[in-house]
Amino acid sequence: xxxxxxxxxxxxxxxxxRRDILRAATEVxxxxxxxxxxxxxxxxxxxxxxxGILHHFGSKxxxxxxxxxxxxxxxxxxxxxxxxxxGADLFRHLIRTAFTNARRAGIVQSFVVxxxxxxxxxxxxxxxFAGRYSTLRHEITDAFTEMCAERxxxxxxxxxxAAVAILGVMDGLQVQWLHAPGDVDLxxxxxxxxxxxxxxxxxxxxxxxxxxxxxxxxx
Numbered sequence: 001x002x003x004x005x006x007x008x009x010x011x012x013x014x015x016x017x018r019r020d021i022l023r024a025a026t027e028v029x030x031x032x033x034x035x036x037x038x039x040x041x042x043x044x045x046x047x048x049x050x051x052g053i054l055h056h057f058g059s060k061x062x063x064x065x066x067x068x069x070x071x072x073x074x075x076x077x078x079x080x081x082x083x084x085x086x087g088a089d090l091f092r093h094l095i096r097t098a099f100t101n102a103r104r105a106g107i108v109q110s111f112v113v114x115x116x117x118x119x120x121x122x123x124x125x126x127x128x129f130a131g132r133y134s135t136l137r138h139e140i141t142d143a144f145t146e147m148c149a150e151r152x153x154x155x156x157x158x159x160x161x162a163a164v165a166i167l168g169v170m171d172g173l174q175v176q177w178l179h180a181p182g183d184v185d186l187x188x189x190x191x192x193x194x195x196x197x198x199x200x201x202x203x204x205x206x207x208x209x210x211x212x213x214x215x216x217x218x219x
Contacts, residue, residue, distance in 0.1 A: 018056055020046045022070045025063055030110030033117055034064055034124070061124040068114070068128055071107055087150075090143040091166075091194050098170065098190035105181070108174050115171070137163045144201055151202060162201045169193040 024045035028037040039053045039060055057063040084093050101108045118129040140163035148159070170190055177186040 021053060021056060022067055025067045026110045027106050029064065029067060030106055030113055033113050064124050065128060068125060071111065084139065086143050087146045090139065091198055094170065095191045095194055099187035102186040109178055112174055112178060133167060136167055140166055147202060153202060158201055162197050166194055166197055
């Protein structure tokens with residue numbers, strides 16, 4: 001019998017306890033950040049001890065990485081292939097995600113706080129966020145490329161800028177929404193921005209405000 005076959009699968013109650021810890025950690029890290037949120041804070045929310053948290057995750061750094069993975073899974077768990085689609089469907093998925101996020105402030109808050117913290121050196125989530133943004137830029141670029149090919153658009157030189165802009169708009173709108181949820185409609189504002197950026201890439205009309213070179217020349 002192989003070592004793998006001998007290894008016991010986690011019991012359902014163990015898996016549920018881990019999910020409880022991940023949910024609590026999402027709230028704590030979102031409210032206090034990684035440095036400010038302690039394992040004791042998380043343990044108190046789930047009726048455990050500091051040592052109990054470490055038993056399940058080994059370290060605070062590993063718990064943070066598992067929280068981020070947990071968040072990623074919730075974004076695609078409703079999709080048939082558990083992965084974001086391509087082409088125009090990718091942009092529709094991003095818009096639907098924004099509407100979903102408007103109903104889960106805790107998860108959005110933890111993402112905003114941790115992504116901001118991750119730009120500092122030695123932060124345990126630095127590589128995670130750098131990799132995440134790199135992957136998303138490539139996936140959005142591929143989606144734009146597919147759409148341009150379908151429509152016979154000749155000049156797709158703005159695709160890289162558009163991919164970066166979409167991610168920047170989505171993250172920026174989340175920050176505004178967390179500060180003023182009554183004034184910012186996260187879903188509709190995101191849909192407006194993504195539609196506008198996609199239209200700017202797909203349509204070959206000149207930008208209304210002029211090209212970047214023309215705008216800078218007027219300074």
